[in-house]
Amino acid sequence: MNTDVTNDKGESVCGIKNNCVYVPDTDFRNKFEKHAIGRNGTAAYLGKQLYQSMEDGQINYAAHNATNVREHIQTLLDIGHTDKLFAEKTHPDKLRVVLRGIENAPDERAQLNTWHSASELYDALEIHAQKTDSTWEKRKIGEIGNARSLAHVLRNNEDHDDVEIYHHHEDRENNNGEDNQFRQNMYRLRFNTSEATTIQVSEIADILELPCLRNIHNFLLEEKPVRFTLYTYVRIILSLENDFTVEEIVEWFSQYPWFDEETTRYQTRYEKNRTNENGEPYQPVNCYTDNEQFTDFCIGIDNCEYEIHESLPLKNEVVNSKKKS
Numbered sequence: 001m002n003t004d005v006t007n008d009k010g011e012s013v014c015g016i017k018n019n020c021v022y023v024p025d026t027d028f029r030n031k032f033e034k035h036a037i038g039r040n041g042t043a044a045y046l047g048k049q050l051y052q053s054m055e056d057g058q059i060n061y062a063a064h065n066a067t068n069v070r071e072h073i074q075t076l077l078d079i080g081h082t083d084k085l086f087a088e089k090t091h092p093d094k095l096r097v098v099l100r101g102i103e104n105a106p107d108e109r110a111q112l113n114t115w116h117s118a119s120e121l122y123d124a125l126e127i128h129a130q131k132t133d134s135t136w137e138k139r140k141i142g143e144i145g146n147a148r149s150l151a152h153v154l155r156n157n158e159d160h161d162d163v164e165i166y167h168h169h170e171d172r173e174n175n176n177g178e179d180n181q182f183r184q185n186m187y188r189l190r191f192n193t194s195e196a197t198t199i200q201v202s203e204i205a206d207i208l209e210l211p212c213l214r215n216i217h218n219f220l221l222e223e224k225p226v227r228f229t230l231y232t233y234v235r236i237i238l239s240l241e242n243d244f245t246v247e248e249i250v251e252w253f254s255q256y257p258w259f260d261e262e263t264t265r266y267q268t269r270y271e272k273n274r275t276n277e278n279g280e281p282y283q284p285v286n287c288y289t290d291n292e293q294f295t296d297f298c299i300g301i302d303n304c305e306y307e308i309h310e311s312l313p314l315k316n317e318v319v320n321s322k323k324k325s
Contacts, residue, residue: 015133015134091160091162092157093140094140094143094144094153095153095154095157095160095162095163097125097137097140097141097144098121098125098144098150098153098154098189099112099162099189099190099191100128100137100191101124101125101127101128101129101132101137101141102121102124102125102128102189102191103191104128104131104132105124105125105127105128106124106127109123109124109127110123110124111316112189112190112191112316113188113189113190113241113316114188114316115166115186115187115188116186116187116188116189117147117184117185117186117187118147118148118150118151118154118185118187119147121147121150121187121189122144122146122147122150125141125144125150126141128141129141129142151185151187154187154189155185161190161198162189162190162191163187163189164187164188164189164190165185165186165187165188166185166186166187166188167183167185168183168184168185168186196305196306196307196310196311197305197306197311198310198311198312198313199306199311199312199313200313201240201242201312201313202242204237204244204248204249204252205252207236207237207240207312209306210306210308210311210312211298211299211304211306212287212294212297212298212299212304212308213233213236213297215297215298215299216229216232216233216297219297220233220256220258221255221256221257223258224258225258226293228291228293228294229293229294230267231267231271232284232285232293232294234249234267234268234271235271235282235284235285236284236285236308236312237249237252238268238271238272238281239281239283239284239312239314239315240312240313240314240315241313241314241315241316242313243315246265246268246269246272249264249268250264250265250268253268281315283309284308284309284312284314285308286307286308286309287301287304287307287308287309288301
């Protein structure tokens, strides 16, 4: 039995949650050393391939001048400089726990993409601490301890893309008739766990920063759309938190040569009112669809820095519907 993944009672200390497998650092480190720098690891394989592709003169030069990468990697591991080997975390530990707690909180307590006080957020975080199976999350929430400390954590991460703070100040009269300054910051949190580039949308044209939507736009300038393309395009616009009106969408479509005002207004209203069997708005298409009519406009996930559901500012009701599904 591998003692790195069991406790002294022989019980596994690994965990599976949210499609991730959590293992002790010692187990990961042993496997990293074996597969990356071990005798038959990646480094050895690449070295063999390089050796076979080089001429004698190049081999002699490399043997005398090349840096011993394996020794450097081992040294970095030994002295704890893992930051030089692994990508930086997208969220500091406490912030990640806070965002996960709000993401999993009951909607009546707190929601992502909604303004809340620190007290409201901490109440939701306490509920998450009671329900989560993660001892690590429980410990981090315990370290936060109260709403004031949570506010401090969020202020320390104010520059993070997923944290927005509204600093509210006003003068209030106390019981003695004196003016006191009242402060209560409000917080709006997001939880973008992908590395997708996010964009700000102030007008419909801004969504064309996404290559797939720009390709749809260019197509519509030349061709009359099929039903799927048109409704997909409209659904994405309707899902934005900007809450563009039917008239604004009709005006946007007026630039296309096949535009018919009456038909466009009818189809836009139809899509706006269309809901699933639970009465919720349909989700906009995502980048992982296998619908060939949409993939014709996609440049390929590996070639794109954007992701529709992560890059665009979607309405709160759309985000919540996505979370439930």
